[in-house]
Amino acid sequence: MSNAMKRKRNNRISILVPCKLASRDIVGALVRHICTRLEECGEPEEFGYQVISAFNEAFNNLTSHGGEGITERDILVIVEVTEGQLIIELQDDGDTFNLSEEMPALDPLSESGMGLYIMRSFMNELDYKPSSEGRANALRMTRDLKHARPDESQCS
């Protein structure tokens, strides 16, 4: 068998939804399902809670940056499971925003601004690339997998 045939295929799903908060739970259900599957393959119980929390904050963030003059926008969500990572990427054509490289200070009694803290804390990597040369804005979040292998047949 060639190396290419031996290589395990990544699992990747893309979904395009209107840029509305109401769309979040539709995609969220998909993310939650994938997390449940990964938990069945060995990720801890809190894995899904943490990933869905980060996803929701990311989606909220994109919907709140409405592109001026763009009446109807979509968000493309790509969810990919590799052998060692869960990657969630959200692409849109809305206004760009600055994603601070630094972890924001934690104030437990703050009434806003905790979204970035949640995303940075619950995911291992967070990367934002503003649109350029015809490409959409892309917010990419990566969470390392401790145990799971997406195509292991022994997962329950």
Add this chain to the structure above:
Amino acid sequence: MLEFTQETRGNSVIISLKGQLDAITAGTIKPTIEELISARTPYIILNLIDLSLIDSSGVGAIVSLFKRTRAQGGDTKIAHLNKQPREVFHLLRLDKAISIFDSVDQALESIKSSPPATE
């Protein structure tokens, strides 16, 4: 989707939340909160037993309620913090700032032993 009910017991109002408290739904509970604050309700217990999800907007609504009841000399307490909401509360260290109980009865008991709220 968020559903909620409220029940008065003595000087406390118990608000039981069911569903999601997030950017989509947080606004739906605002009028109830405004009413309780205007009525100077001293103690509010949020029963989260059926709350499946919270985001930073939902947390903001709870923190706001907590601060406002405290400013009036009362308090906001949480009962039944589980699953995803527990993860978020723990991350944001809200469990250090707001009193959390395993049951509504325990939260009520703590109020009985608290000094009465000032007018």
